[in-house]
Amino acid sequence: MLSRVLTLLLPFALLLAGWEIYCARTGASPLILPPPSRVLTALWTERAAIGGHALSTLSVAALGFSLSVAFAVLTSVALHFTPWAERALVPVFVVSQTVPLVALAPLMILWFGFGLLPKVLLVVLVTFFPMLLSLLSGYRQTPQAFCDLLAAMGAGRWTIFRRARLPAARAGFLAGLRISATYAIVATIFAEYAGARQGLGIYILSAKNNFRADLVLAAVLVSAALTLTLLGILHLIARATARGPMDRSDA
Amino acid sequence: MLELRGLTVSAPGRDLVQDLSLSLPDQGITALIGPSGCGKTSVLKWLAGILPVGLQAEGALHLDGRPIPRPHPALSYQPQSDALFPWLTIAENATLGLRVAGMGKREAQAKVVPLFDPFGLAGTEALFPAELSGGMRQRAAFLRTIVQDSRFVLLDEPFSALDAVTRIRMQRWLTDRLRERPRAVLMVTHDLHEATGLADRILVMAAAPGRIVADIPVPTPQVRRDEAAMAPLRETLKSLLLEETPT
Numbered sequence: 001m002l003s004r005v006l007t008l009l010l011p012f013a014l015l016l017a018g019w020e021i022y023c024a025r026t027g028a029s030p031l032i033l034p035p036p037s038r039v040l041t042a043l044w045t046e047r048a049a050i051g052g053h054a055l056s057t058l059s060v061a062a063l064g065f066s067l068s069v070a071f072a073v074l075t076s077v078a079l080h081f082t083p084w085a086e087r088a089l090v091p092v093f094v095v096s097q098t099v100p101l102v103a104l105a106p107l108m109i110l111w112f113g114f115g116l117l118p119k120v121l122l123v124v125l126v127t128f129f130p131m132l133l134s135l136l137s138g139y140r141q142t143p144q145a146f147c148d149l150l151a152a153m154g155a156g157r158w159t160i161f162r163r164a165r166l167p168a169a170r171a172g173f174l175a176g177l178r179i180s181a182t183y184a185i186v187a188t189i190f191a192e193y194a195g196a197r198q199g200l201g202i203y204i205l206s207a208k209n210n211f212r213a214d215l216v217l218a219a220v221l222v223s224a225a226l227t228l229t230l231l232g233i234l235h236l237i238a239r240a241t242a243r244g245p246m247d248r249s250d251a
Numbered sequence: 252m253l254e255l256r257g258l259t260v261s262a263p264g265r266d267l268v269q270d271l272s273l274s275l276p277d278q279g280i281t282a283l284i285g286p287s288g289c290g291k292t293s294v295l296k297w298l299a300g301i302l303p304v305g306l307q308a309e310g311a312l313h314l315d316g317r318p319i320p321r322p323h324p325a326l327s328y329q330p331q332s333d334a335l336f337p338w339l340t341i342a343e344n345a346t347l348g349l350r351v352a353g354m355g356k357r358e359a360q361a362k363v364v365p366l367f368d369p370f371g372l373a374g375t376e377a378l379f380p381a382e383l384s385g386g387m388r389q390r391a392a393f394l395r396t397i398v399q400d401s402r403f404v405l406l407d408e409p410f411s412a413l414d415a416v417t418r419i420r421m422q423r424w425l426t427d428r429l430r431e432r433p434r435a436v437l438m439v440t441h442d443l444h445e446a447t448g449l450a451d452r453i454l455v456m457a458a459a460p461g462r463i464v465a466d467i468p469v470p471t472p473q474v475r476r477d478e479a480a481m482a483p484l485r486e487t488l489k490s491l492l493l494e495e496t497p498t
């Protein structure tokens with residue numbers, strides 16, 4: 001356990017140390033590349049402001065992400081039971097993923113204003129697809145023997161779905177959830193960057209405009225921490241809902 | 252009495268099984284043997300109502316003289332793999348058939364739990380399939396099949412994944428369980444020792460297209476079926492199988 005934590009932290013520690021030494025040796029302007037120590041100091045002195053913005057970002061991301069999870073699960077079930085709709089819609093979803101975030105974020109603001117809606121929508125748009133796809137492929141890849149067994153017992157399509165396909169899709173869905181969770185914070189920050197009153201995105205924008213690289217980096221640090229928190233929560237949920245030894249090991 | 256009449260299973264362009272008929276009496280083990288790929292699994296799957304998509308089939312199934320639809324509760328099917336669900340405990344796996352048939356969780360558990368001991372599964376109720384040995388998994392799968400209380404049990408190579416010793420133990424165990432709760436069993440096997448040791452009757456299939464070429468009753472009582480006594484029958488079966496499988 002301890003060694004695992006160490007191998008996890010060591011690369012970060014080396015990176016930060018190298019960075020600190022580089023700044024000290026070359027005397028790089030702190031306006032351009034502040035050393036980590038300075039970033040941490042800035043984070044500490046500005047903790048109240050950054051904390052407020054971070055909380056706002058986290059709540060938008062969490063709301064968007066939760067809606068997206070619910071939406072993805074419902075859509076996956078609907079599409080699973082209407083194969084023609086799956087064939088028709090999945091390509092549309094794929095194409096929607098190719099629209100760059102930088103284009104999407106300002107459009108959302110343009111169409112839906114500066115409130116909560118455009119940001120939540122952006123998070124949903126970005127996180128929905130990986131989850132939907134992981135669910136659909138999970139349903140499809142359910143071992144045929146499981147479905148056959150249930151069918152031979154007299155089960156209909158819905159019972160087969162509920163008792164075999166849904167639980168079989170669990171591991172894939174968790175992987176999709178993790179990917180989506182990492183996008184959720186980034187998407188929120190993008191939306192805030194394009195226009196907001198609160199949030200890390202707008203904080204980063206104003207710090208940049210004030211030539212405060214140290215505050216930009218401090219906010220980046222906080223956003224990374226938010227993503228890790230989200231992943232940690234997912235990990236706990238996965239642990240708590242694990243069924244069987246295989247589930248526990250991949251949770 | 253279960254009667255299958257004129258079963259033809261075809262893939263695009265060829266018949267896998269052609270005009271196959273068989274009947275199962277209400278008791279006893281019928282072994283179905285035949286070369287690999289001759290269509291044994293296809294026949295069982297058709298009986299269980301789960302023929303793969305892409306295969307066409309024609310044929311009629313009669314129970315006590317009356318046509319019945321498939322799948323039908325009078326038949327329960329155990330696939331070639333044990334198909335235990337990894338996310339269910341052994342107790343949950345064992346009750347699956349009852350739950351699908353609409354029985355409540357409590358009632359199903361109450362019905363199955365007393366059987367764990369006689370089935371050699373005591374203490375495994377709350378374990379998951381991955382935590383069981385191959386022989387135990389096979390017993391759990393068989394428990395799941397047997398508690399469905401169907402008159403006819405279809406087993407697709409139930410012991411082929413087991414090592415030799417476990418297999419012999421499981422064969423004895425199966426005959427004991429069937430003595431306690433008599434069923435008609437249709438069992439696919441590759442193993443001539445298994446067929447001659449367990450079956451009351453042996454159906455021999457030939458390949459391309461699959462059909463039954465011999466229907467051999469085995470009147471020797473179980474207790475007198477030692478290796479030597481059954482050797483002549485095994486030789487007969489071997490020559491039948493070789494004859495039907497051009498090299």
Ligand SMILES: Nc1ncnc2c1ncn2[C@@H]1O[C@H](COP(=O)(O)OP(=O)(O)OP(=O)(O)O)[C@@H](O)[C@H]1O
Nearest residue numbers: 262267286287288289290291292293294303305306
């Ligand atoms: N879905 C399918 N589409 C086309 N052909 C199939 C399909 N499933 C099976 N077959 C063919 O049907 C034939 C019979 O298959 P089946 O699995 O019933 O044989 P088997 O006697 O059970 O073989 P084994 O002893 O190896 O289990 C094989 O030639 C196989 O290639």
Ligand SMILES: [Mg+2]
Nearest residue numbers: 291292293331
């Ligand atoms: Mg087979």
